[in-house]
Amino acid sequence: MRMSDTFLKPMHPEGWRFVPVFAVVTALLFWLWEPLGWLGVLLTVWCYYFFRDPERVSPARPGLVISPADGIVSMIEPAVPPAELGMGPEPLTRISVFMSVFNCHVNRSPCAGEVTAIAYRPGKFLNASLDKASVDNERNSLAIRLPDGRQLAVVQIAGLVARRILCFVKVGAPLAAGERFGLIRFGSRLDTYLPPGVPPLVRVGQTMVAGETVMADLAAHPAPPAG
Incomplete structure (x- = not known):
């Protein structure tokens, strides 16, 4: 497994409705005041992780x-x-x-x-x-x-x-x-x-x-x- 696979998980398609919005708002916050921009970065990363959709291995035994x-x-x-x-x-x-x-x-x-x-x-x-x-x-x-x-x-x-x-x-x-x-x-x-x-x-x-x-x-x- 690559190191990046530990931190970068697939994102559910539903997330594409929100992550770009968070990113745009983050850019605006950087333009207004840099410290707010870094807060926007944290929120954007959180939004991405909220919609993460990792692969899971379910138990094979029926019942x-x-x-x-x-x-x-x-x-x-x-x-x-x-x-x-x-x-x-x-x-x-x-x-x-x-x-x-x-x-x-x-x-x-x-x-x-x-x-x-x-x-x-x-x-x-x-x-x-x-x-x-x-x-x-x-x-x-x-x-x-x-x-x-x-x-x-x-x-x-x-x-x-x-x-x-x-x-x-x-x-x-x-x-x-x-x-x-x-x-x-x-x-x-x-x-x-x-x-x-x-x-x-x-x-x-x-x-x-x-x-x-x-x-x-x-x-x-x-x-x-x-x-």
Whole structure:
């Protein structure tokens, strides 16, 4: 691997709408006052890295649920999937991954399957780390039918700074584990709802790498109660 490959990552096409604007503003800031220009340089570099889209190597074993986002596991708790997906009223294990403005924001499918429903819901722009953000914030929800017939849901949630949720797939599309399916601009959260009876293999506070970190094993069973 070349040294440049460590620092220079491919950029998602969405970034070409913003990086040139940051660069032009930076040039104007240099013209106005040089110290402001250097601040513009830092912001331009940040914008480029925000839209970075590095290649990831997903685990090859079928049946693994992998993280759909870079970030930190902020919550693991039972919750009812978004009603608009029609997955029923029973609570499922929800794993929330919070993405800061410094994380890569390209979203990847947590598993192989077929997209059976996509539902966008407008809402507020509360801090995405809050529990009520799952209910109140703008969101885009996907239901994915697994090869064995079970369903899994992944929800893109806008955050305090995020103002645009992008989804690149349609209902009926097949997804491979780790395949890119969306992007959220400028800070947000991804919720994954596991099928009934599937225990999580991660903990709150754990750092996640989209398309690589294993969140759950669909073949696993919950541990028996203590005692």
